Amino acid sequence: MTLDPASLDLKVGFEIHQQLATKSKLFCNCGCKEADSYDYTFMRRLRPTQSELGAFDPAAMFEASKMRTVEYMSATGSSCLVEADEEPPHDVSREALETALIFSLALNSKVMDEIHVMRKIVIDGSNTTGFQRTMLVASGGHLDVASKRVGVQSICLEEDAAKLIEDDKQVRKYDLDRLGVPLVEIALDPVTGKPDEIMQVALTLGRLLRASRRVARGLGSIRQDVNISVQNGAVVEVKGVQQLDQLIKVIEHEMQRQHGLIVIAEKLKERKVDAGKVGDRIEDVTDILGKAQSKIVRQIVDAPDSTFRAIRVPGFAGMIGLEPYKDIRLGKELGKLVGFYDLKGVFHSDELPNYGITENEVAAVREKLEMAADDAFVIVGGPKDRVEFASAAIISRLKAAIAGVPAETRSATPDGKTVFLRPRPGAARMYPETDIPPIPVTESTLASLTDSVPRSWDEVIKSLMKKYGLNEKLAKEIFDSDYLDVFEEIAGKTKTPPTFIASKLTEDVTSLQRQGMNASALTYDMIKEAFAKLDNSAIAKESIILIFEKLMKKQAQTVEEAIKAAGITSISDEELSAMIDKVINDNMAAVKEKGANSLGMLMGRVMAVARGKADGQKINAMLKEKMQKLVNQ
């Protein structure tokens, strides 16, 4: 079933996180590069902190309840004592700050008179300090998308987090390379429209940033968080949307999920369900479930220090399992919620008896909770301390169900769905980074940057067409690809026609990706090496795509290996001549019958054996010459 975005009052706000291509990181002199190997590993534990305003932050406590050991892996050159939280931050990178100011000017945003670096508490271990350093650079402004004008809320400059390598529930491992890489975060006003129109907004902003030539490209260099709401709902933040086609699916899914939750809420309101009564009775039911034959239950019961707790939910009978749309139900939300506490065992009365839990056990639970007919229950099981946290979370989630959509942070799945990540953090999670004094921004600084404001996308495309003789389609494609910089470098250095280079890097790479191959396995250095080989005639034009294919399929680690694996050998003119003679001889009957008209067929047969070993034009010329002679005979 499809929903009408307009009648639901769908609103989508973007928060784009774009890595900058600066020489050094935001608060130290390390390079923004990925290390090949690590040379030092250390271990830390983070603790929640008292925030500036004095109150303990509930979301921080929430994360802290999952506190565990964190291991950091580092490499000289890409991390130093600053990343290890063993040295105070240096001054903000001038280059990064300038870039953020340039973006602010490009978006007509009002730059702050004085910029203050803040500490945003993040205690999942992705920052060695336990906070992310971030600063509000500008607010307000607008972006023009087709005929629409989209408002800008804020432009922030912040440090990227460390990359999670492994999480085995005991130890989390992070790579420090990415920690401290400058990111510009741009938050846009919510927009309305169809999901594909909304996608245009993200596309346009991305293009504007790229036109500055100051941003990093490649996988993970741009990440977007999406705030999605429908009428009578709350704002849901979805993290980790990597691709634009995934974005459309995420918006469609959230629209359905949020509307589904509102449908459930309306039914609960009709029943006059009292939020204050959710969880008015909580009982330990370990003894009841302890006898169950259920496999899931047995696993939990057999673990040490485990417990089962039943929560009475008055008025919710039939509502936890209700499915207004496929797979959209409160029960599923609860499942993901307890997953946050590393718990698996959550059951509710709408789905029982099931999972090996019998009628008798259900009845016993109902009796213990003294339930009325229209009451529901939720049972959660696992280690005692986590069950404690999870019960509180379940109660607050079910209370929120009466209001409809809870404000929370969800993460996007690769197939375009969303799952619960954590509650939305409030403002209390920030306090000043006192190691760095405030940074005043003068009118003269801004004036000096106006020349660096990126030209419009149209202008950039026109200049690419002119400079490299590309057609419009190819110019757009190469600009939108991850290969613009490497394209320009190769086009500037070799005598290969730019159109050929651009088409290999766009059409061919895209077609290989469509076949399921991984473009991230094809590095810029590999691309440059392949074109350098073409430039000095070590390989033929046709070999480029064969090399890319082997590399993207990970059947080769280097260009040399790919050449071997693809069976590319440059053959001599004599060998080529013999090869063509053999094809003509093998097809002599057809040649005699069709004469010059058999040329096309012959070319195909020759290419089948000679592709990548010799230049196509050369093959064509040689074949024609031979045919000419044959026909003349």
Added chain:
Amino acid sequence: MAKPDSGGYRGAGLQLLSRQGVSVGDSVRVATEDGEMFGVLMPRYELASDDYIVIKLKSGYNTGIQVGRIKSITKLQKNEAAATKAPEIIEDDRLPKIALISTGGTIASKIDYRTGGVRAALSASELYASVPELASHASIDPEVLLSEYSENLKPEHWTMIAEKVVEKIRTGKYRGIVVSHGTDTMHYTAAALSFALQNLPVPVVLVGAQRSSDRPSSDAALNLLGATIFAIKSEYAGVFVAMHAGTSDDAVACHIGTRVRKNHTSRRDAFESIDVTPVALVRNGAVEMQEKSMIELAKRSDDKIDAKTKFDDRVALLKYHPGFDPKLIEHIAAAGYKAIILEGTGLGHVSKECFLALQKAVDVGVIVCMTSQCIWGRVRMTVYDTGRDLLGIGVIPLSDMISETATVKAMWALANTKNVKKTMQESIANEISSSIPIEKA
């Protein structure tokens, strides 16, 4: 100097705020030519320019607004700071008792808007509340003695701390004493307590933090926990410093009070034992004694504490360098100093141009001692002519005593002993080691 309630604002900013009756913590609407901004008025770093006021926006970000651009600022709601209540401490009488004497520093700190830095502010009891694991090891009896950056501490503060430790020990209630301290001069205080408090019946452990306790990554908690566990479980008495053993949050090293030095400006493991291995590591709640330590430690005892807590600060620590002006020595002697600790080069040398000035100083009764700026290793002044000449002048070689320890010791010896020269050359609190292990610590 700004008035205490001005939140660090001065000049134009302060004028604007007092005119409008707005104070720090109030919710405000600020109108400028670019529109309106809503937020909570924040304190101003006193050392930053007075031309801006700072508000915390609803998003949590602070931002500075130029006073000249402000058309109006209106108070929407008065500051209603919620009082933060530290959880009550429930005493468990079965656990060993530890006295925690707080003197300030980063182990107990909060944000300070006066300088824009981090300031000693949390009470010892708040600190106790923020390290809940302490409760399973000890019953902590906290007391705030001082709230000072350690760079502001003077010998008179050492006396105060020493006397407080004596007072606590004489109650007979405590299994050990923990002293929280700013890290910059913690090794000086450790040396001072080592000389002032002899015959200690229990361990006295100094502890600090290199990352302030307002941060999730602070080393304060692990260090405090390590210090407390060592104070309870160590079979040895004496003065120690407990700090991170490495950059990881896994072990705390315990150093002898006279043999430890802050060797890094910012790392967690800045404190290192010089010429000895640390006495112990505290890991996973247990004390692991380091066998390689060649120093003999005193065991816990029922002895009466021998307290000599006075210091005479007429001591100068002089670091020799090429181009060093011998007149400095003359000025110091003329200014009434009683002792000079030289930080000489290599095995204990200064240039021959200093000889005359040194001779004069010795002749007027100034005690001149030699340590090495090499930090590691022993001075040996019989190897080269220069050393032999300095010995002839009457310069006293201090073996492998750390120069900072030597300075503190001279202050103590001047105030408490008759034969200062002799005292300086004796090992009283393991400040001189008889042999240095081959393997570097």
